[in-house]
Amino acid sequence: MKLTAALWKKLPKGHIFKGKHRLVKPVTGLDIAAKLRDFEREEQNMFYLRHPYLTKEESYCHSKEQGRFEKWIRKWKLIQADKFSQHKPMSDHLMHLRSSDGWESY
Template sequence: MKTHVVHDVCERLATSCLLRPWTHSAVIAVIKRKHLKQLDLIYSAIMFLTLSLLRKGIPGKQWIGKYRRPRQITWQMKCNTLKNLEREAENEYWISRPYMTREQEHSHAAERRAQAWLKIKENKFLNFPQHKHMTDHLSHLRVTKTWSS
């Protein structure tokens, strides 16, 4: 089937839906001769147009689902996307160039890390309780013990 035939059928469908009821079988008879793939497109267009005309709107949620309405891309969306891409490109540029050489980077923070570890250990030992002996735990048993008994 040639594109001008499909275009003609769609044009006739759009004008006739507003003027008189359009039967699905007439469209199917025109299109079914060669291409069944285009049949689905035309049939879904007929159903969508019929539902939107009869029910005053699109059935269901129009922004979610399999047959959702595509969101229009605005000028501001394009500008924001360009800004994000430029920012990402600049970040990649700066990340790709190292600040220090490998020799400078090797163990450059060893002393700072050792001091930080010592500080952490000291803070742990500050909260550590005092040592207790067994005599401290059992001293309550010797209350009545005297030298004479």
């Protein structure tokens, strides 16, 4: 009992990660190094965003020169034509409603 009480003395009262009496993890050199790497990575990303490979004019027209939009429109029109060009009678669309019919018609 006394051993358990001695071990529980090290823990704070109440929730161990909230409030006035809480456990605070000490900051180590590894934590500082990890945070510095994060800052360096973020700075590198901001550099790439500030200095893009293409200028605004180049980025506006480069996909138009390659004809990507026109290719996409042609492909989309073919898909739509295939989807809606097949004419089916109404009996094919309503076939699922005939599931309760008997074998003989009256």
